[in-house]
Amino acid sequence: MIKPLSRRTVLRGVGGSVLALPFLEAMRSRRASADEVDGLVDGRIQRLIVVFKGNGMHQPSFYPEPGGTFVGTTLEPLEAYRDRSLILDGVKLQSALDSEGEMHQTGMGSLLSGRRLQNTGEFSGGGGATAGWGNGITIDQTIAERVRGNTRFKSLELGIRANVIGSEVRTRLNYRGPGDPISPVDNPQEVFDRLFAGVDTDAEERERLRQRRQRVVDAVQDQFRRVRQRVGTTDQQRLDRHLSFIDELETRVGGMGAGCVAPERPRDFGTSRDAVPDISRAQIDLLVSAFACDLTRVGSLQYSTGAYHIRFPWLGDDNQGHSLGHATARRDEAAVDPNDRDKTERTRLWNNRIRWYAGEIAYLLQRLEETPDGDGSLLDSTAVLWTSENANPHHYLTRIPFVFFGTAGGKLQTGMKQYADPFDSRNHVNHNRMLVALQQAYGIESNTFGEPEYCEGGALDILR
Amino acid sequence: MTRVWIGLAMVIGGCEGTFDRLSETPRGPDLREELIDESAPPDVAWAPSGFLTTRQFAFATYDLLGVMPAEDLPAENRVDLFVNNAFQHEASLLSEDIRAAIAEDVAASMNSESLATRVGCLDDCSVATLAPFFQRAFRRELPADEQEALSTLVTEADNPVEGLRLLIEVVLRSPQFLYRFEEPQTGSTPDRASPIDDFGLASRLSFFLWNSGPDERLLDLASSNALSDPATLRTEVARMLDDERFGRSVMSFHEQWLSLDAMSRLEKSDPTFAGAGTSWRESFDGFIATTFDRGLRELLTTSELALTEDLAPLYGFEPTAPLASYRFAPEERAGLLSHPAMMAKLAFADQDSPIARGVFVMERLLCREPPPPPMDVDLTPPPVDPDSTSRERFDTLTGVEPCVGCHQLFNPIGYLFGNFDATGRYIETSESGRPIEAEATVLNLVEGVGSTYSGPVEFAHTLADSPAVSHCVAEHWLRYAVGRPLHARDARSVHEARTAFDDSDGDFRELMRAIAESPAFRLHRIEEDR
Numbered sequence: 001m002i003k004p005l006s007r008r009t010v011l012r013g014v015g016g017s018v019l020a021l022p023f024l025e026a027m028r029s030r031r032a033s034a035d036e037v038d039g040l041v042d043g044r045i046q047r048l049i050v051v052f053k054g055n056g057m058h059q060p061s062f063y064p065e066p067g068g069t070f071v072g073t074t075l076e077p078l079e080a081y082r083d084r085s086l087i088l089d090g091v092k093l094q095s096a097l098d099s100e101g102e103m104h105q106t107g108m109g110s111l112l113s114g115r116r117l118q119n120t121g122e123f124s125g126g127g128g129a130t131a132g133w134g135n136g137i138t139i140d141q142t143i144a145e146r147v148r149g150n151t152r153f154k155s156l157e158l159g160i161r162a163n164v165i166g167s168e169v170r171t172r173l174n175y176r177g178p179g180d181p182i183s184p185v186d187n188p189q190e191v192f193d194r195l196f197a198g199v200d201t202d203a204e205e206r207e208r209l210r211q212r213r214q215r216v217v218d219a220v221q222d223q224f225r226r227v228r229q230r231v232g233t234t235d236q237q238r239l240d241r242h243l244s245f246i247d248e249l250e251t252r253v254g255g256m257g258a259g260c261v262a263p264e265r266p267r268d269f270g271t272s273r274d275a276v277p278d279i280s281r282a283q284i285d286l287l288v289s290a291f292a293c294d295l296t297r298v299g300s301l302q303y304s305t306g307a308y309h310i311r312f313p314w315l316g317d318d319n320q321g322h323s324l325g326h327a328t329a330r331r332d333e334a335a336v337d338p339n340d341r342d343k344t345e346r347t348r349l350w351n352n353r354i355r356w357y358a359g360e361i362a363y364l365l366q367r368l369e370e371t372p373d374g375d376g377s378l379l380d381s382t383a384v385l386w387t388s389e390n391a392n393p394h395h396y397l398t399r400i401p402f403v404f405f406g407t408a409g410g411k412l413q414t415g416m417k418q419y420a421d422p423f424d425s426r427n428h429v430n431h432n433r434m435l436v437a438l439q440q441a442y443g444i445e446s447n448t449f450g451e452p453e454y455c456e457g458g459a460l461d462i463l464r
Numbered sequence: 465m466t467r468v469w470i471g472l473a474m475v476i477g478g479c480e481g482t483f484d485r486l487s488e489t490p491r492g493p494d495l496r497e498e499l500i501d502e503s504a505p506p507d508v509a510w511a512p513s514g515f516l517t518t519r520q521f522a523f524a525t526y527d528l529l530g531v532m533p534a535e536d537l538p539a540e541n542r543v544d545l546f547v548n549n550a551f552q553h554e555a556s557l558l559s560e561d562i563r564a565a566i567a568e569d570v571a572a573s574m575n576s577e578s579l580a581t582r583v584g585c586l587d588d589c590s591v592a593t594l595a596p597f598f599q600r601a602f603r604r605e606l607p608a609d610e611q612e613a614l615s616t617l618v619t620e621a622d623n624p625v626e627g628l629r630l631l632i633e634v635v636l637r638s639p640q641f642l643y644r645f646e647e648p649q650t651g652s653t654p655d656r657a658s659p660i661d662d663f664g665l666a667s668r669l670s671f672f673l674w675n676s677g678p679d680e681r682l683l684d685l686a687s688s689n690a691l692s693d694p695a696t697l698r699t700e701v702a703r704m705l706d707d708e709r710f711g712r713s714v715m716s717f718h719e720q721w722l723s724l725d726a727m728s729r730l731e732k733s734d735p736t737f738a739g740a741g742t743s744w745r746e747s748f749d750g751f752i753a754t755t756f757d758r759g760l761r762e763l764l765t766t767s768e769l770a771l772t773e774d775l776a777p778l779y780g781f782e783p784t785a786p787l788a789s790y791r792f793a794p795e796e797r798a799g800l801l802s803h804p805a806m807m808a809k810l811a812f813a814d815q816d817s818p819i820a821r822g823v824f825v826m827e828r829l830l831c832r833e834p835p836p837p838p839m840d841v842d843l844t845p846p847p848v849d850p851d852s853t854s855r856e857r858f859d860t861l862t863g864v865e866p867c868v869g870c871h872q873l874f875n876p877i878g879y880l881f882g883n884f885d886a887t888g889r890y891i892e893t894s895e896s897g898r899p900i901e902a903e904a905t906v907l908n909l910v911e912g913v914g915s916t917y918s919g920p921v922e923f924a925h926t927l928a929d930s931p932a933v934s935h936c937v938a939e940h941w942l943r944y945a946v947g948r949p950l951h952a953r954d955a956r957s958v959h960e961a962r963t964a965f966d967d968s969d970g971d972f973r974e975l976m977r978a979i980a981e982s983p984a985f986r987l988h989r990i991e992e993d994r
Contacts, residue, residue: 102839122543122552126839167541183538183558194561216567216633219617223638226610231645232991234512239639242555246637249561271729309843323844395839 039149039297041443046409047291047382048143048442050112050300052173053357054308055325056392057401061351063089066416074354077362078405085405086412086462090420092398092428094454101131103397104307107389109169112138114432114450118179123168126307133169133179136450139435140174143442144298153296154248158191158283159184160276161310162302170306184302188266188282195290196262220246263289277314280360288367291378303357306389315356317349324350325393350393361386365405383408398425402434411441413462430454437462493952500955506983508657509951510991511550514644519716523676525636528601529582531573533566545940546720548947567636571629579628589618602640603677604663610640644671648988660988662686668985669701672945673976674709675716701980705973711753717944718752721828727805733814736778737887743772744805750787751803760937760970764799764928767792779804779889796890798924801825801881804888811886815848818858818878825877829927830910831936834873850895855879876904880923931966938965938975945979957984
């Protein structure tokens with residue numbers, strides 16, 4: 001068998017060069033306002049990152065006192081960013097509570113969409129429950145459409161062991177639309193190649209390549225349209241979805257923003273469990289580089305999946321995640337029973353993991369902060385939302401963790417918002433209202449997001 | 465997406481101390497023989513057009529152009545074990561992105577010589593000279609306008625090499641290459657199941673048996689409508705089974721049926737086996753390759769098991785070749801279940817897993833799926849204790865209410881394999897010398913299985929004798945062959961496959977033939993009449 005030299009292998013060794021690449025003016029479409037063409041909100045670029053980890057927090061160890069220090073909580077590694085953080089307490093996933101399926105399924109499928117799940121029952125979960133895919137576009141994609149402008153990628157979905165158990169409702173965070181999930185990419189080398197392929201070629205060569213690719217895409221699209229006329233309804237729908245991917249990729253045949261630094265191509269970390277810390281840092285570095293080069297303005301970092309089972313050997317914790325979580329103390333057991341050494345130990349291990357995630361987010365914030373952007377840093381224009389599909393490892397769908405770092409260009413408030421007594425879930429507010437506020441922070445004026453009936457009361461008061 | 469009848473896992477709400485309902489409700493539609501209406505015409509279920517899997521895309525590209533794609537497309541969704549389910553396997557943004565890069569790489573790797581050889585023209589390309597290539601690439605004759613549009617890529621190019629490279633890229637991304645659009649035979653009324661046209665039949669055969677597109681002979685027979693002639697069909701199936709490309713399909717089927725992908729990623733606590741994952745996988749692939757032709761009985765009972773040369777000494781053999789078969793003690797091991805790689809796969813890092821072993825047998829060989837564990841259950845295995853056997857530990861944990869309701873179904877099957885440790889080695893006692901008791905009583909889960917067995921060997925022979933097992937394997941193959949869930953309309957096809965398989969005492973060639981000749985394979989239903 002003949003193996004051709006991969007286009008990707010040619011790219012190795014690009015690293016570290018400062019790129020000054022012109023935008024391709026030709027790619028710009030003519031639209032009404034200059035802001036919208038460039039994806040600006042009030043004349044400025046705004047960015048969003050969603051960080052997901054599965055199976056929630058140990059809540060008594062997670063939430064600080066309102067206005068109080070993070071020290072002593074599992075947020076401690078983020079203490080330096082406390083003054084730029086916003087913690088929401090007393091928010092529930094009503095759309096998940098009203099969905100068919102078990103809580104990892106319903107939590108995951110409605111977390112960013114605010115929609116009840118499809119009840120096609122194609123996925124079976126714990127306890128024999130069945131559920132379908134999420135049933136709507138997720139907030140990150142809605143915002144990405146608004147802020148994308150001329151960037152090459154609408155969004156970047158990066159995974160850290162997010163594909164180990166395949167593609168199903170518990171493993172997918174982001175959706176383009178109903179039943180249309182986006183698969184995150186777990187391999188940093190693949191991410192690098194998608195982002196920085198072709199950056200080592202000169203402008204003339206790049207233009208030639210662009211024209212050639214355009215030729216191929218035009219001809220492929222033409223064949224899709226011809227074939228579409230002679231196939232059945234379901235096949236037409238499949239071809240239309242397929243064609244939409246080709247259309248989206250078409251715009252990626254562009255240049256990139258001026259003054260960005262292409263990182264080194266990450267090494268091959270393999271798929272061993274021990275590689276998670278390395279992969280996490282590599283994915284964060286790539287996401288920050290993509291922001292710095294204005295290749296995209298919206299990203300997700302998905303650590304494992306809903307109902308996650310991963311182990312943390314690098315913390316000396318080889319327990320399977322889901323089981324470990326179930327053995328932790330429940331939501332109101334702040335002081336775990338000193339006589340129950342097993343539960344105390346399991347809770348300690350669980351909290352070590354939360355601290356580890358907090359440390360990774362701190363690294364992300366530090367990288368954003370040290371990357372210059374205009375007069376300030378990338379962190380100034382960004383909001384990082386940390387969340388989970390369940391409140392805690394016991395599958396609660398109330399008191400879901402929503403913590404923001406950064407203010408998306410001064411749009412979000414800081415501090416702590418307690419919307420209800422954390423232990424009285426009847427009064428918790430619907431997370432749709434948080435999603436409404438978030439879209440408004442990115443210049444989308446609508447008063448609903450997801451199922452409209454959960455948006456009663458309008459946007460939560462988190463905007464400045 | 466309407467999924468009225470898709471054969472989803474039947475959810476059995478808890479087992480509540482009984483297994484009656486479970487044993488009476490196999491997953492998917494009811495395919496019992498007595499429900500077949502012999503007076504009704506043969507029938508078939510509707511499905512959307514198949515979309516090439518990662519492997520099919522790679523092999524079809526290689527067979528058409530002589531170039532193997534250097535990278536894989538992303539992993540597909542597995543539905544009821546298989547990735548080729550036409551309802552579920554679709555394009556994605558990521559796969560399209562990678563496919564674009566692959567198409568570019570493949571085209572760039574071809575020079576004027578290979579282009580001229582593979583496409584069949586260079587300086588003299590026209591719609592007429594390109595037509596045979598289009599037929600090979602798209603596996604049927606395309607409408608004239610589609611051929612003309614493609615031809616202009618070459619005829620209007622600055623130079624023929626560049627033009628042909630553009631064409632190759634477009635072909636590898638075009639819907640006619642990536643989807644398997646099917647049509648009924650001309651002249652048939654599209655109001656019910658009607659014979660598939662010969663080109664469609666050629667593709668069904670080749671993707672089933674070769675995991676790739678049809679060769680020129682199949683396409684020639686299709687263009688003269690000769691392939692659907694029963695005698696010709698039988699001859700062609702026999703030829704295809706003799707072709708080495710059949711091995712691609714055999715490996716692909718087993719990889720999915722037995723979830724072999726996990727094998728190469730195994731990590732064990734025992735440092736002797738550090739990095740053994742790929743060797744286990746290679747050993748098991750070798751076992752399938754050497755045993756498959758000998759039929760289901762041998763697959764389930766032989767004690768000749770293949771091992772790589774690095775693993776052979778770890779199981780007590782002097783290596784004789786990089787990959788070779790070794791005769792294990794026949795009173796200790798029998799068939800695929802007791803292959804060291806399979807036993808290592810169905811185990812934790814530091815101890816064996818009776819639950820994984822029992823559930824695996826139920827799902828893969830008995831076609832019975834136990835319900836998933838309850839939500840709040842702690843799935844942590846009991847800590848390893850040198851003074852106890854794994855059976856004792858797991859029995860303490862799951863042999864009690866409410867767990868026992870379900871665990872009584874599969875735990876005993878797992879206990880039969882208690883002599884195989886986490887790395888698939890045969891052991892007789894726990895670390896401190898506590899004897900392992902392999903004898904166990906398996907409930908009457910399917911016809912012919914359900915008694916007290918002395919261990920894995922007796923059980924393997926029971927499986928080999930059970931019609932339920934051969935029926936289950938035949939059904940897995942049929943689902944793999946048609947690339948969609950089975951439907952009540954497929955009952956006769958299922959019956960034909962089972963009968964041929966049983967009558968030949970588990971000869972896989974007979975099973976392949978019966979599938980290729982069954983209504984599910986030869987008939988087509990248009991969507992409007994689904």
